[in-house]
Amino acid sequence: MTAAQHDAPVDVHSAAAEAAVEIATARKDILRIATAGSVDDGKSTLIGRLLYDSKAVFEDQYEAVERASAGGDYVNLALLTDGLRAEREQGITIDVAYRYFATPRRTFILADTPGHVQYTRNMVTGASTADLAIVLVDARKGMLEQSRRHAFLASLLRVPHLVVAVNKMDLVDWSEDTFEAIRDEFTAFAAKLDVPDLTVVPISALQGDNVVRRSERTPWYQGPSLLHHLEHVHVASDRNLVDVRFPVQYVIRPQSEAHHDYRGYAGTVASGVLRPGDEVQVLPSGLTTTIAGIDGPRGPVEEAFAPMAVTVRLTDDLDVSRGDLICRPANAPRVSQDLDALVCWMTDEPLRPRQRLAIKHTTRSVRAVVKELQYRLDINTLHREPGAGELGLNDIGRVRLRTTQPLFVDEYSRNRVTGRFILVDEATNATVGAGMLVPGT
Amino acid sequence: MTTPDYRLSQLETLEAESIHVIREVVAELERPVLLFSGGKDSIVMLELARKAFAPARIPFPVMHVDTGLNFPEVLEFRDRRVAELGVQLVVASVPDAIAAGTVKEEPNGSRNRIQTPVLLDAVEQHGFTALFGGARRDEDKARAKERVFSFRDEFGQWDPKNQRPELWDLYNGRIHLGESIRVFPLSNWTELDIWQYILRAEIAIPALYLAQERDVVERQGMRYAVNEFISPREGEQVRRESVRYRTVGDANLTAAVPSTATTVEEVIAEIAVTRMTERGATRGDDKVSDAAMEDRKKEGYF
Numbered sequence: 001m002t003a004a005q006h007d008a009p010v011d012v013h014s015a016a017a018e019a020a021v022e023i024a025t026a027r028k029d030i031l032r033i034a035t036a037g038s039v040d041d042g043k044s045t046l047i048g049r050l051l052y053d054s055k056a057v058f059e060d061q062y063e064a065v066e067r068a069s070a071g072g073d074y075v076n077l078a079l080l081t082d083g084l085r086a087e088r089e090q091g092i093t094i095d096v097a098y099r100y101f102a103t104p105r106r107t108f109i110l111a112d113t114p115g116h117v118q119y120t121r122n123m124v125t126g127a128s129t130a131d132l133a134i135v136l137v138d139a140r141k142g143m144l145e146q147s148r149r150h151a152f153l154a155s156l157l158r159v160p161h162l163v164v165a166v167n168k169m170d171l172v173d174w175s176e177d178t179f180e181a182i183r184d185e186f187t188a189f190a191a192k193l194d195v196p197d198l199t200v201v202p203i204s205a206l207q208g209d210n211v212v213r214r215s216e217r218t219p220w221y222q223g224p225s226l227l228h229h230l231e232h233v234h235v236a237s238d239r240n241l242v243d244v245r246f247p248v249q250y251v252i253r254p255q256s257e258a259h260h261d262y263r264g265y266a267g268t269v270a271s272g273v274l275r276p277g278d279e280v281q282v283l284p285s286g287l288t289t290t291i292a293g294i295d296g297p298r299g300p301v302e303e304a305f306a307p308m309a310v311t312v313r314l315t316d317d318l319d320v321s322r323g324d325l326i327c328r329p330a331n332a333p334r335v336s337q338d339l340d341a342l343v344c345w346m347t348d349e350p351l352r353p354r355q356r357l358a359i360k361h362t363t364r365s366v367r368a369v370v371k372e373l374q375y376r377l378d379i380n381t382l383h384r385e386p387g388a389g390e391l392g393l394n395d396i397g398r399v400r401l402r403t404t405q406p407l408f409v410d411e412y413s414r415n416r417v418t419g420r421f422i423l424v425d426e427a428t429n430a431t432v433g434a435g436m437l438v439p440g441t
Numbered sequence: 442m443t444t445p446d447y448r449l450s451q452l453e454t455l456e457a458e459s460i461h462v463i464r465e466v467v468a469e470l471e472r473p474v475l476l477f478s479g480g481k482d483s484i485v486m487l488e489l490a491r492k493a494f495a496p497a498r499i500p501f502p503v504m505h506v507d508t509g510l511n512f513p514e515v516l517e518f519r520d521r522r523v524a525e526l527g528v529q530l531v532v533a534s535v536p537d538a539i540a541a542g543t544v545k546e547e548p549n550g551s552r553n554r555i556q557t558p559v560l561l562d563a564v565e566q567h568g569f570t571a572l573f574g575g576a577r578r579d580e581d582k583a584r585a586k587e588r589v590f591s592f593r594d595e596f597g598q599w600d601p602k603n604q605r606p607e608l609w610d611l612y613n614g615r616i617h618l619g620e621s622i623r624v625f626p627l628s629n630w631t632e633l634d635i636w637q638y639i640l641r642a643e644i645a646i647p648a649l650y651l652a653q654e655r656d657v658v659e660r661q662g663m664r665y666a667v668n669e670f671i672s673p674r675e676g677e678q679v680r681r682e683s684v685r686y687r688t689v690g691d692a693n694l695t696a697a698v699p700s701t702a703t704t705v706e707e708v709i710a711e712i713a714v715t716r717m718t719e720r721g722a723t724r725g726d727d728k729v730s731d732a733a734m735e736d737r738k739k740e741g742y743f
Contacts (some may be wrong), residue, residue, distance in 0.1 A: 008699065009652075009683065009698075009699035009700045009701050009711075010700065010701075010702075010711040010714050010715060012701060012702050012707040012710040012711050013710075013713075017711070017713065017714050019712070020704070020710065020713030020714045021710045021713050022710055023713070024633055024709060024712075025637055027450045028451050029448050029449070029450060029451060029454070030448060030451045030454050030455075054496055069559045095585070095586045095601065095602075095604065097585045097586050098578045098581075098585055098586075098628070098629065098632045100578070100579045100629070102631075102633075107451045107631075109629055122606070124608065125606045125607060125608055126604070128609045130608060166685065189465070207716065207742055231566055236446040236447070236448055239447070241606065248467045249464050249465065250464045250467060252494060252495075252496075253496050253497065254496050254497035254498070255497075256496075256497070256498075258496070259496045259497070262496055262497075265463055266493070266494075267464075268457065268460075268461045273447070281631040295495070295519075297456055297457075297489075297492040297644075301457065306458050307449070307454065307457050307458070307461075308453075308458040309456075309460035309461050310460075311494070322468050327492045346606050358615070360613065361579070361611075362612050363465075363468070378468070416609075417609075418607055420608070420611065421611065422609075422611045422613065425611055428613035429613070429616060430605060431605045431606050431608070433614045434606070437654070
């Protein structure tokens with residue numbers, strides 16, 4: 001840090017401060033991004049570049065990186081993101097790291113995930129909440145097995161938007177042919193997946209081309225810079241506003257003088273829009289009633305939609321508890337003890353038929369037994385291997401489960417909230433699997 | 442506050458996410474406690490806890506790890522807020538632990554490290570199984586890698602290489618006896634988000650966060666206001682300056698920054714143009730090494 005910075009207070013009434021406040025306080029939405037790639041692809045450099053060029057990197061952080069990369073020809077922006085000692089020592093990214101940056105249009109939460117196959121579970125973790133995934137491809141190497149795997153995992157988790165950043169364009173002399181070959185190959189591959197929106201951008205993370213601003217060195221490229229795309233990608237239609245699903249998380253009963261009769265069902269709206277006066281059904285009882293009122297963090301609201309955390313009051317005094325689900329009588333989820341799902345396995349001890357596990361689905365925790373492992377998926381070729389007897393660490397397979405109690409489920413493709421679950425080992429308490437419900441056979 | 446296209450703003454989204462996390466902990470874990478330092482992050486966290494259960498009271502106690510090196514304004518604030526909310530306050534006292542001989546004062550005067558065993562003892566004594574902390578992932582590189590539900594073993598230790606995968610918003614709060622979960626509802630908030638929320642939700646904060654004229658001395662390029670714990674050393678010049686605190690830690694170690702921001706709006710203006718992380722600007726104790734925070738967390742620090 002320089003002495004000058006410490007000596008002068010910021011002029012909070014300057015034009016610069018006013019402009020900064022305007023940008024900082026503008027009403028924005030959040031875009032959640034997952035990035036995948038290895039250090040070799042320049043992923044950390046790209047993230048460092050996005051953070052640095054969007055001014056999310058502070059002076060002291062940059063100076064620490066400058067010190068750490070002393071001796072090199074350029075400041076190693078990758079060091080901005082590798083947080084753990086082992087990561088810096090080994091030059092690898094071990095775990096999901098979260099980064100934050102903002103532009104006048106949006107704020108961004110970026111889950112930075114390692115790209116090696118042994119870290120598939122981390123990529124799945126990072127992609128689970130993402131609106132958009134960035135897959136990095138080294139322009140010199142073209143599309144590798146790893147790029148296919150990353151794109152597949154993003155589509156498996158149903159990340160609605162996929163961006164392929166063809167990096168190191170500087171090392172292929174900004175060749176349009178190279179870029180187009182990769183773009184065409186990727187587009188053909190993505191057609192086999194469920195990728196609703198694919199964008200391919202030629203970049204140099206190291207030199208900054210097409211990251212924040214359009215580069216003059218790619219006159220043949222007519223598309224947006226990466227950041228421009230992140231700022232403008234349309235995400236409003238990604239959510240399910242049709243099917244009302246409200247898993248009850250906690251029952252609020254103040255039992256105080258002022259709120260003697262208050263009984264509210266707290267939870268986070270999974271999908272759909274709830275309004276006072278709506279007729280609703282409560283599962284598993286199946287009883288119907290109407291919504292008397294909805295309380296948000298700032299008092300009563302007229303509408304509640306995902307992902308609002310609210311408290312719903314009902315007109316009738318029903319027996320409702322955590323794990324129940326509020327929906328509309330004519331549009332209820334499937335109530336079932338038999339689940340068909342694609343499961344990503346996340347621990348060394350393999351998943352095998354007849355195994356017993358705890359399962360957490362929305363706010364409901366029950367036990368389950370693995371009835372059948374239908375096939376294992378080769379995540380590089382997408383081939384199904386029906387004979388597999390088990391799922392190992394980082395394997396993905398189709399599994400049939402039977403639960404001790406019914407769950408209220410939708411297919412993951414229809415509803416990302418009621419279509420997902422985690423599996424927990426009851427002995428170690430570790431989270432060992434992630435499941436996405438698919439149509440039964 | 443809703444828009445026609447059913448999108449929440451970033452503050453509304455963060456608020457909803459935090460409330461979801463807080464409710465989930467109370468639903469799944471038996472004895473939660475909220476770590477309250479009187480700093481802005483824990484103030485916001487406490488306010489979110491209030492909103493999560495309104496109109497009922499917050500269904501868990503609040504704990505202050507008292508290093509004995511507090512700014513008096515912060516203690517007053519703590520007591521007032523706790524009384525307003527009608528929550529129970531548990532104080533884990535570092536001076537008491539020093540007097541009892543369970544921890545030893547460090548030669549440099551920092552009680553940052555020795556507050557960890559005091560915290561862990563209090564957790565054990567009260568049987569707390571979930572501890573809410575106000576840490577944010579944008580604060581530090583090690584924190585950027587930590588889960589919202591951070592599993593800790595019987596010694597409160599964090600194992601960064603063996604964290605539970607955290608998918609969607611399906612948090613795994615299962616523990617064995619003696620183990621605990623540190624929960625960080627503000628994980629995805631940035632410093633600026635915190636200040637904007639304080640402004641929008643009209644949350645009271647200790648006056649230390651706003652600029653006023655104070656007597657300051659300069660040490661290693663940082664300004665320390667003269668107080669109960671900081672006296673001018675030989676050769677140090679005392680200057681009268683307008684300063685404010687960007688973070689509130691121990692009064693013997695927390696530096697102030699030159700500032701003329703006397704309102705929350707002006708603080709936001711200042712932060713929006715400032716180019717230094719808050720820890721880098723004000724905490725002497727985080728500068729030791731690149732991995733200082735990682736090491737402290739492994740020992741059971743927040």
